[in-house]
Amino acid sequence: xxxxxxxxxxxxxxxxxxxxxxxxxxxxxxxxxxYKQEPGAxxxxxxxxFSNMDMKQDQRLTVLLNKKDKHLSLRxxxxxxxxxxxxxxxxSNDYKLSFGAGTTVTVRA
Amino acid sequence: xxxxxxxxxxxxxxxxETATLKCYPIPRHDTVYWYQQxxxxxxxxxxxFYEKMQSDKGSIPDRFSAQQFSxxxxxxxxxxxxxxxxxxxxCASSLRLEGTxxxxxxxxxxxxx
Numbered sequence: 001x002x003x004x005x006x007x008x009x010x011x012x013x014x015x016x017x018x019x020x021x022x023x024x025x026x027x028x029x030x031x032x033x034x035y036k037q038e039p040g041a042x043x044x045x046x047x048x049x050f051s052n053m054d055m056k057q058d059q060r061l062t063v064l065l066n067k068k069d070k071h072l073s074l075r076x077x078x079x080x081x082x083x084x085x086x087x088x089x090x091x092s093n094d095y096k097l098s099f100g101a102g103t104t105v106t107v108r109a
Numbered sequence: 110x111x112x113x114x115x116x117x118x119x120x121x122x123x124x125x126e127t128a129t130l131k132c133y134p135i136p137r138h139d140t141v142y143w144y145q146q147x148x149x150x151x152x153x154x155x156x157x158f159y160e161k162m163q164s165d166k167g168s169i170p171d172r173f174s175a176q177q178f179s180x181x182x183x184x185x186x187x188x189x190x191x192x193x194x195x196x197x198x199x200c201a202s203s204l205r206l207e208g209t210x211x212x213x214x215x216x217x218x219x220x221x222x
Contacts, residue, residue: 033210042215043152043199088151096142096165096202097211099151 006089006100013092018076020103022089025070029091030052032065034074037086037102046074081107110134113214115200122190129134130185130217131141134202140164141183142211144199152199158183159205190221 003025012018024032033048049056049063049072056063061073076083084101114133122128140159144152145168150176154167158177169175172190177183187194197218201211 031210040218043201043213045210045212048210061172094206095140095159096154096157096167097144097152097201098154101151 003093003098004089004091004100006087006103007098008101009104009106011106011108012079014079014081016079018074018079018083018105018107020074020076020087020089020105022072022074022100024029024072024089024091024098024100026091026093026098027067027070029093031092032063032072033092033097034061034072034088035088035090035099037088039085043088064081076105079105079107083107110191111204113200115198115214115217117217119218119220121213121222124190124192126190126221128186128187128190128219128220129197130200131149132183132185132200132202132214134181134200135212138202138204138212139181140203140205140211141177142179142201142203143169143183143185144201146197146199146216147193148196150196155185158171187219192221195219195221205210 016026035043060077064073089100090097142157143155146152155169157165161177175185197216201213203211
């Protein structure tokens, strides 16, 4: 989407950490989200962060938010082959979500 | 736990035909959203309903209409289908609290031939 930007591709070796970056434009967004989409499947909510937080950790996932720069990142520790998917960053605005174009993460052995 | 249910999962229609997609939100969720995801694209917001009333409208063509019924399920009606309508259509539901997460259904894949 125009309001949310992400890099399109990321290749990572199995066991390494993946970092997916996202920038957004709406400073009034209250929540920011990361969704995962596997081929032919629906959107799975991975995690979200409230705009007054800087960091949120959930098992292998770490979300960092720099509200000043409107920059959001998702770090996946110990990346596994099952993590291969498209990852969408999304911001909420008036109860609807605006998605980035998605980052295709490919995990290589 | 119950999730958002969409039907059908797959649908094939010919050009100029009509299609109806159904969405059953998570129980007690009061808001339903429809998104369209074209091949290789990010999901685009179409329309949303809160307590059975249209609450927001995005890039929904005039050929499409939607409504939310008394049991909170929603239907997306698509008429005069075009090849470009081929996409994955997602429904999501949430509680109408600021920032409450939206849960997505598995989507309906519509193919127009």
